[in-house]
Amino acid sequence: MKAALQNYHARMQRVLNHIDRHLDDDLDLDALSNVAAYSKYHFHRQFTATFGLSVHRYIQLVRMKRASYQLAYRDAQSVTDIAMEAGYDGPDGFARAFRQRFGQSPSSFRKSPDWEPWLVAFGPLDNARSKLMQKTFTIDDVTIRDVPPTPVAIIEHRGDPATLGATIQRFIAWRQGAGLHPKTNPTFNIWRSERRPASPADFSVDLCVGVDKAIEADGGEIKAGEIPGGRCAVLRVVGNTDNLEPAALYLYRDWLPASGEEARDFPIYCQRLRFFPEVAEHETVAELFLPLK
Structure with missing residues (x-):
C-alpha cells in the first residue's frame, strides 16, 4: 500500500x-x-x-x-x-x-x-x-562548505510577517535603483527569529544583497553589514522555497545533533538562487547555511 x-x-x-x-x-x-x-x-x-x-x-x-x-x-x-x-x-x-x-x-x-x-x-x-510538497531530507543532502565573508546591504524587517511583502517591495526597488541585479549580486535572507514567533511583533528577518563596494550611510533603512565567512552546513532546497522552515528544522533538530558539529554564533541564513515568478514555483532554488564552529 x-x-x-x-x-x-x-x-x-x-x-x-x-x-x-x-x-x-x-x-x-x-x-x-x-x-x-x-x-x-x-x-x-x-x-x-x-x-x-x-x-x-x-x-x-x-x-x-x-x-x-x-x-x-x-x-x-x-x-x-x-x-x-x-x-x-x-x-x-x-x-x-x-x-x-x-x-x-x-x-x-x-x-x-x-x-x-x-x-x-x-x-x-x-x-x-x-x-x-513535504520534503524528507537525509544526511546525504547536507554538505559542509567553507564560505568567504560576504559584504551585504541590508533592509531589516521587524514585526508582523503579514507586512513582509511591503519590505520586499522596498528592497527590490532599492536594489534596482542601485543596479544590483540578482544575476550579479546574490540575494540572502538572515532569520533572526522563528518563522512563526509567539508574538507576530517578534518576527525578524534581514533582506540582503551581496555588494562589492561600500554602501553609503544615508540615514535611511539601508544598512551595511557582512555575512561572516567560515564553515557552514549547506542544504539545497528545490521547490516550495516560500517555506524553508522544514529544511531549517532538519538542520537544527536532526542533522546537527547527529553530526557532532557545533553551531557558530550566527543565525541560519539562505541564499536564493532561482526566483518565482521568473521560474515555476517547483523550480525555485534556495540554499540554507548553518554556520559551524
Whole structure:
C-alpha cells in the first residue's frame, strides 16, 4: 500500500508541476487527466479530494498568485499583459476578479499592496500545495562548505510577517535603483527569529544583497553589514522555497545533533538562487547555511 500511495502522489505531483510549467496554455481537464494517467472523471474527483480544491479553482489561484507577484514586483509589465497571462480576455475582467479576491484594484495593489487579505486569499492554495510538497531530507543532502565573508546591504524587517511583502517591495526597488541585479549580486535572507514567533511583533528577518563596494550611510533603512565567512552546513532546497522552515528544522533538530558539529554564533541564513515568478514555483532554488564552529 505504501508503494501504491507513493505512486499516486507522484502522479498528482506531475500534474502540479505541469500546471506550473504551462500556466499560459489551455489547461483543460482532458490534458491534465492524461498527465495523471487517470480518466478525466476519476481525476477530477481525486484532485478535489486530495487538495480540497477543484482543478479549475487551483489553476485560477496559481495564475492569480503569479499575477499578484508581477504587479507587486515587476513594474515593467503592464496590467493588460498581466491580465492576459492570467487567462483573462482583458484588464476589466481581471480587475473585477482581482478586486473581489483582494479588495483592491490591480493598479492600487501595484502601488500599495495590502498583504493581509492576500495571505488569506492564498491560504487554500498554500494548503493544497503542502499536501505533496513535504520534503524528507537525509544526511546525504547536507554538505559542509567553507564560505568567504560576504559584504551585504541590508533592509531589516521587524514585526508582523503579514507586512513582509511591503519590505520586499522596498528592497527590490532599492536594489534596482542601485543596479544590483540578482544575476550579479546574490540575494540572502538572515532569520533572526522563528518563522512563526509567539508574538507576530517578534518576527525578524534581514533582506540582503551581496555588494562589492561600500554602501553609503544615508540615514535611511539601508544598512551595511557582512555575512561572516567560515564553515557552514549547506542544504539545497528545490521547490516550495516560500517555506524553508522544514529544511531549517532538519538542520537544527536532526542533522546537527547527529553530526557532532557545533553551531557558530550566527543565525541560519539562505541564499536564493532561482526566483518565482521568473521560474515555476517547483523550480525555485534556495540554499540554507548553518554556520559551524
